[in-house]
Amino acid sequence: MNKNVKILIADDDETLCYLLKEELVTEGFSVDIVHDGSTAIEKIKMIPYDLLLLDLEMREVTGEDVLKFVQENNPGLQVIVLTAKSEMRTAIECIKLGAYDFITKPYEFEQLLVVINRALEHKELLVRNKILTSKISQSIPNEIIGESKRIKSVTDLARKAAVSESNILLEGETGTGKELFAEYIHKNSNRREKPFVAINCASLPDQLIESELFGYERGAFTDAKSSKQGLVEIANGGTLFLDEIGELSLTLQPKLLRFLEKGEYRRIGGVTSLTSNVRVIGATNKNLMEEAENKNFRRDLLFRLNVITLTIPPLRERDRDILILAEYFLKKKSPIRTPKYLSRDAEKALLNYNFPGNVRELEHTIERALIFSEGDEIQPKDLNLPHDNIEYTKVDESGIENIISLEEMEKIHIKKVLNHHGWNRENTSRALGISQKTLYSKILKYKLK
Numbered sequence: 001m002n003k004n005v006k007i008l009i010a011d012d013d014e015t016l017c018y019l020l021k022e023e024l025v026t027e028g029f030s031v032d033i034v035h036d037g038s039t040a041i042e043k044i045k046m047i048p049y050d051l052l053l054l055d056l057e058m059r060e061v062t063g064e065d066v067l068k069f070v071q072e073n074n075p076g077l078q079v080i081v082l083t084a085k086s087e088m089r090t091a092i093e094c095i096k097l098g099a100y101d102f103i104t105k106p107y108e109f110e111q112l113l114v115v116i117n118r119a120l121e122h123k124e125l126l127v128r129n130k131i132l133t134s135k136i137s138q139s140i141p142n143e144i145i146g147e148s149k150r151i152k153s154v155t156d157l158a159r160k161a162a163v164s165e166s167n168i169l170l171e172g173e174t175g176t177g178k179e180l181f182a183e184y185i186h187k188n189s190n191r192r193e194k195p196f197v198a199i200n201c202a203s204l205p206d207q208l209i210e211s212e213l214f215g216y217e218r219g220a221f222t223d224a225k226s227s228k229q230g231l232v233e234i235a236n237g238g239t240l241f242l243d244e245i246g247e248l249s250l251t252l253q254p255k256l257l258r259f260l261e262k263g264e265y266r267r268i269g270g271v272t273s274l275t276s277n278v279r280v281i282g283a284t285n286k287n288l289m290e291e292a293e294n295k296n297f298r299r300d301l302l303f304r305l306n307v308i309t310l311t312i313p314p315l316r317e318r319d320r321d322i323l324i325l326a327e328y329f330l331k332k333k334s335p336i337r338t339p340k341y342l343s344r345d346a347e348k349a350l351l352n353y354n355f356p357g358n359v360r361e362l363e364h365t366i367e368r369a370l371i372f373s374e375g376d377e378i379q380p381k382d383l384n385l386p387h388d389n390i391e392y393t394k395v396d397e398s399g400i401e402n403i404i405s406l407e408e409m410e411k412i413h414i415k416k417v418l419n420h421h422g423w424n425r426e427n428t429s430r431a432l433g434i435s436q437k438t439l440y441s442k443i444l445k446y447k448l449k
Contacts, residue, residue: 045274144180197231220267235278242281372384425440
């Protein structure tokens with residue numbers, strides 16, 4: 001249970017340190033020892049410790065100085081102050097500065113062990129709270145919903161891949177449920193008790209993505225008044241999900257590659273290499289091999305990511321699952337105890353629609369129908385599915401009919417949805433199942449007005 005917990009003992013009493021280390025190692029902890037404050041600070045910069053046992057009276061740099069450094073640069077590190085009775089007032093001041101607790105010398109090891117376990121539980125609660133409040137981790141499904149052969153096959157592969165420690169690349173169109181699969185893999189892995197942390201690489205500019213991933217040191221830029229942990233640090237021991245990884249800039253890709261190769265990273269403004277043990281799952285709606293050939297994505301990074309590649313099928317290839325998923329969303333989103341139900345005509349309408357936005361579009365369709373339908377039965381009109389007759393052929397000057405390109409189809413569909421939502425980009429991107437950044441780039445690409 002304690003084998004992954006790293007403890008640093010900072011005390012100038014060498015005999016006490018070695019005896020304490022021996023007892024803690026017997027309990028299954030990983031333990032390092034330093035005998036002065038300056039070395040303690042250097043160690044904390046390099047290694048992501050979970051707990052610091054800190055003596056107040058040390059040479060040169062005092063325990064109080066170390067504690068101040070921890071609170072400014074690594075506030076997630078739990079500190080237990082080891083103090084003599086004569087230093088009681090100082091110990092209380094340390095609690096005000098952010099130490100978890102203090103224990104007076106001499107102490108019984110069992111007493112210290114109780115405080116250590118409480119401090120570690122407190123750290124775990126802080127991590128979970130940080131994840132929940134920033135909406136990084138979402139509820140993780142027990143099973144992937146669907147009865148089609150395609151989805152059952154991919155789910156089986158995901159379950160087998162979960163028990164490995166390999167990095168995984170999830171491919172598939174926007175809205176197919178790649179993040180759901182990432183969460184499913186995490187839950188079925190040996191890392192299930194640790195954090196699942198997600199970031200969308202298309203939703204933030206480069207500098208913000210780097211600071212979110214790797215954190216930053218105090219003073220790294222104008223508003224950096226204190227140091228901040230990155231997501232790779234928060235996810236230590238767990239899973240890091242990089243959604244839309246194909247949007248990651250060429251500037252950031254080498255830094256991610258270094259982390260994947262060595263588990264090492266540097267905070268922005270930092271000079272010390274830190275380490276974190278996370279499993280990375282990337283997701284993309286692009287063909288990264290083509291992106292690599294076009295020099296938009298590094299080949300070495302691609303090969304590091306796609307040790308295992310899973311392709312999530314689009315909803316149009318899962319006809320059997322459309323009504324199953326619709327029923328699931330009806331129950332999940334219905335505000336009343338007895339959920340509404342689909343009429344036979346509504347079921348036919350769903351089965352006859354190709355859902356370019358995939359499962360996400362189906363979910364939004366059902367949610368909208370629940371709001372606007374009258375009575376318990378949902379009718380086709382409540383689904384508000386596009387009914388425009390779009391011609392997917394065009395006639396050239398010689399009168400010969402040609403099938404139009406996928407790009408032309410995409411242009412027509414995006415413009416239609418934009419018009420449907422009165423050119424509201426937020427609602428349009430949600431309906432299409434893409435980010436607003438991607439929608440904006442499509443508008444520019446196709447010169448839509």
